[in-house]
Amino acid sequence: MKLKKQTVSEWMKSGDPWVWLNAGAVAICVIMVIGLLLxxxxxxxxxxxxxxIVEARYEMPGTPAYNLVAERVETAEVSAAQLREAGIQVEDHHDMMSRTLMKTGNRDVYGSDFRWVIDEYLTDLRRPEMLFAAERYEWGNLYGYLLAVKEDGKVVAETSDKEPTASALATWEAFQQRIDRALAIHDDIYEIEKHEIGSINYALERIRLKQRGYELRNELTPAHLADLNAERAQYDAEYKQLQQRLIELYKEINRDTFVVEAMDGSVHEMQVAKIVRAYRPNSMGVFAKLGHYGSKVVEFLTAEPREANTEGGVFPAIFGTIMMVLLMTILVTPFGVVAAVYLREYASQGWFTRIIRIAVNNLAGVPSIVYGVFGLGFFVYFLGSGIDQAFFPEALPSPTFGTGGLMWASITLALLTVPVVIVATEEGLARIPRNVREGSLALGATKAETLWRVVLPMASPAIMTGVILAVARAAGEVAPLMLVGVVKLAPSLPLDGNYPFLHLDQKFMHLGFHIYDVGFQSPNVEAARPLVYATALLLVIVIALLNLAAVTIRNHLREKYKSLEM
Incomplete structure (x- = not known):
């Protein structure tokens, strides 16, 4: 069979080029997204x-030589001319030179924990097994050699060896034991300060507000005052017991110290209680490093941030992001569905309805910061202040709902995403065949019953599509949240064991704002840079998981009502 030869014009008219063009564009987009995620x-x-951790001698011309103990962070090529402009002496035959960013730690000793070095001037490069790194609650990492461990000022283990001898390993083991002990005491202190004393302070504040409420209503009788004082005395007694317990714990945790030699040869004595963990990476095998890596990832996901958000974890930000998205979804779904049902099923399809649809579509394109300004002015300053005047007068002038918080942030984002839900729900309602409605009405169902039992269940996949789009947009928004409730560091989670348990008036942390703060507001840029990538990846994963849950529900509903659409 002879094939007919196709001309270029016929091939263009067939539409095949555009199919291949679209396929290529999609492939390029997918590759770019995967590359960005990688x-x-x-x-x-x-x-x-x-x-x-490497130890080396750094001898750069024109500067005094010194010992360097640090971690390699990154290496880059730089032109010799650029180095000469910076005042660094470089030999004439060099055109390009390699320089490395080294993390020297010990910020409390050197003032900065990062420095650039020229690789050519590094000599005597070694990786001693007894070099250790210690993560601290303050001042970043500590690098050096462990010399001694003390308890109440008395030496319990010491060594002068910088090789893994018996005395050096025994000193290291004593150091690790005291770190574990200090961490256990630190957990007890945290439990008392954060939860037990926090609950007492919360109860005392409620008593104060209750008394203030009696005073404002002129109902503070001697009997009421006696009851309040008795209740306050009970909490004061519990507070004194906890305070005494804290004094004992702080005395116990501060008894252990250790002596370390820094890279410049200086010797420093520090408290073990300031150490989060200590490890010797040069002596660790692959499995030991994998275990350390896993513990660091778990800490990142479950711990609170420290060191201006450049160390520790991001659990409060994860919790705040998920809680805000869930509250936003609960708020936006019924309002968006009700609006769409009215526009599609009840409103007369005239010019006024068309204007409303145009307005809804335009609202979807309004910049998010405009919603933030509106939320700040209307929800926080107007509604919040009114709620404080009506229901929380005893707390004034301190605002309760008259300031940014979880509730106002959720409502603001619900307002931002409601056009998406309306449009998606309307499209779903429009796809339902007319004979389905007529069949339900013919069987004796009212219009409301038809809508509730037949139309809305069949439109539920489209509703879930709108919710998915709303979640995808709201979870990554930052600009409006900066005005209506998100903060750099929240002292406590908005969900705890104190009544009413979910505190909608509290400020909260958010992954998107955390990325902005760490990336652009951190005083330690080099330390913050990797956390920007890690938090961005975590935000993408959180949004993907939320969307995956919604997609699973949508697919289930689509399969459930597929037979009704045929």
Whole structure:
């Protein structure tokens, strides 16, 4: 069979070029997205791997030589001309030179914990097994050699060896035991300060507000005052007991110290209680490093941030993001569905309805910061202040709902995303065949019953599509949240054991704002950079999981009502 030869014009008219063009564009977009995610994952997750600590002699012309103890962070090529402009002496035959960013730690000793070095001037490069890194609650990492461990000022273990001898290993083991003991005491202190004393302070504040309420209503009788004082005395007694317990714990946790030699040869004595963990990466095998890596990732997901958000974890931000998205979804779904049902099923399809649809579509394109300004002015200053005047007068002038919080942030984002839900729900209602409605009405059902039992269940996949789009947009928004409730560091979670348990008036942390703060407001840029990648990857994963849950529900509903659509 002879094939007919197709001309270029016929091939263009057939539409095949546009199919291939669209397929190529989609493929390029997918490759770019995967590449971006891989870049974020490598830069972010690589931060938790325990890098080796190198010791070397740095002898750069024109500057005094010194010993260098640090972790390698990154290496880059730089032109010799650029180095000469910076005042660094470089030999004439060099055109390009390699320089490395080294993390020297010990910020309390050197003032900065990062420095650039020229690789050519590094000599005597070694990786001693007894070099250790210690993560601290303040001042970043500590690098050096462990010399001694003390208890109440008395030496319990010491060594002068910088090789893994018996005395050096025994001193290291004593150091690790005291770190574990200090961490256990630290957990007890945290439990008392954060939860037990926090609950007492919360109860005392409620008593104060209750008394203030009696005073405002002129109902503070001697009997009421006696009851309040008796209740306050009970909490005061519990507080004194906890305070005494804290004094004992702080005395116990501060008894252990250790002596370390820094890279410049200086010797420092520090408290063990300031150490989060200590490890010797040069002596760790692959499995030991994997265990350390896993513990760091778990800490990142479950712990609170420290060191201006450049160390520790992001659990409060994860919790705040998920809680805000869930509240936003609960608020936006019924309002968006009710609006769409009215526009499609009840409103007369005239010019006024068309204007409303145009307005809804235009609202979807309004910049998010405009919603933030509206939320601040209307929800916080107007509604919040009115709620404080009506229901919380005893707390004034301190605002309760008259300031940014979880509730106002959720409502603001619900207002931002409601056009998406309306449009998606209307499209779903429009796809339902007319004979389905007529069949239900013919069987004796009212219009409301038909809508509730037949139309809305069949339109539920479209509703879930709108919810998915709303979640995808709201979870990554930052600009409006900066005005209506999100903060750099929240002292406590908005969900706890104190009545009413979910505190909608409290400020909260958010992953998107955390990325902005760490990336653009951190005083330690080099330390914050890997956390920007890690938090960005985590935000993408959180949004993907929320969307995946919604997609699963949508697919289930679509399969359930597929037979009704045929």
């Amino acid at each position: 870049l974020i994952a490598v830069r972010g997750l690589g931060h938790f791997w325990p890098a080796d």
